[in-house]
Amino acid sequence: xxxxxxxxxxxxxxxxxxxxxxxxxxxxxxxxxxxxxxxxxxxxxxxxxxxxxxxxxxxxxxxxxxxxxxxxxxxxxxxxxxxxxxxxxxxxxxxxxxxxxxxxxxxxxxxxxxxxxxxxxxxxxxxxxxxxxxxxxxxxxxxxxxxxxxxxxxxxxxxxxxxxxxxx
Numbered sequence: 179x180x181x182x183x184x185x186x187x188x189x190x191x192x193x194x195x196x197x198x199x200x201x202x203x204x205x206x207x208x209x210x211x212x213x214x215x216x217x218x219x220x221x222x223x224x225x226x227x228x229x230x231x232x233x234x235x236x237x238x239x240x241x242x243x244x245x246x247x248x249x250x251x252x253x254x255x256x257x258x259x260x261x262x263x264x265x266x267x268x269x270x271x272x273x274x275x276x277x278x279x280x281x282x283x284x285x286x287x288x289x290x291x292x293x294x295x296x297x298x299x300x301x302x303x304x305x306x307x308x309x310x311x312x313x314x315x316x317x318x319x320x321x322x323x324x325x326x327x328x329x330x331x332x333x334x335x336x337x338x339x340x341x342x343x344x345x346x
Contacts, residue, residue, distance in 0.1 A: 185324055186214045188237050188273075190264040191246035191280075200246055200280040200308060207317045213324075216240060233260065234267055242324055243268040244276045245299075246308070252289045252296065265296055275299070276320065279307040 187208060191201040198219065205217035216236040218229075237243060245265060254262055268275060277299060284307065286300050305323065306316040 185242070185321075186240045187216070187276075187324075188240040188243045188264070188268075189215060189217045189246065190243055190261060190268075192248065192251045192261055195248055195250070196281060197246060197248065197251070203313070204244065204246070204278070204308065204317070207313070208321070211317075211321065213321065229260075230263070233264060237264060237267055237273065238271060240273065242276050243273045244278050244320070246278050246280045247284050248280050249284055249288045250290075252292045252299070254291070254293050262293065262296065265299070269296075269298075275302060276305055276323065277302055278305045278316075278320065281307075281309065 189201050189204055191197040201217055202219070205215045208215050218233070243264065251261070265275075292300075306312070306319045308316045308320075
C-alpha cells in the first residue's frame with residue numbers, strides 16, 4: 179500500500195451479497211483520488227503469502243479501516259471469520275473505524291446474533307450509504323470525514339507540541 183496523499187485505508191467486507199463488487203468500486207474510486215487502499219483481492223498479488231499476516235500488517239499501517247456493512251454481515255459465520263478478525267484486530271490496535279452501509283436497507287435492528295465483543299460498533303456513526311445511485315456523493319462524504327479527522331488530529335498534535343515547548 180503506497181501512501182499518495184497521506185491517507186491509507188483498509189477495506190473490510192463480506193464477500194457475499196455483492197460485498198466484493200462494492201469493495202472493488204470503493205477501492206477504484208478512492209485509489210483514483212490518490213488514497214492508498216488495501217483491498218485484499220486487488221492488493222495481494224501473491225496469495226501464497228500468509229493471508230492473516232498480510233491482513234494484520236496492512237491494518238497496522240492504515241489510518242482508517244472502512245467496514246462495509248449490509249444486512250446480515252454482522253452475524254459471525256465460523257471460527258475463521260476474517261471479517262470479524264479484521265474488526266477485532268482493528269479495535270485491539272485502536273484504529274479509526276468508518277462504517278459504510280452498502281446497497282439498500284442496512285439497519286441495526288435487522289442485525290441478529292451480533293457477537294458481544296463487536297456490539298460497540300452500534301455506538302459509532304454510520305457514513306452515508308454507498309449506493310450506485312449516489313456513488314460520487316457518498317465517496318466524497320467519506321473522504322471529507324477522513325480529511326477533516328486528520329486535520330483535527332494534526333491540530334491537536336500541534337497544540338500539544340506547543341504546550342510542551344512552552345513549559346520548557
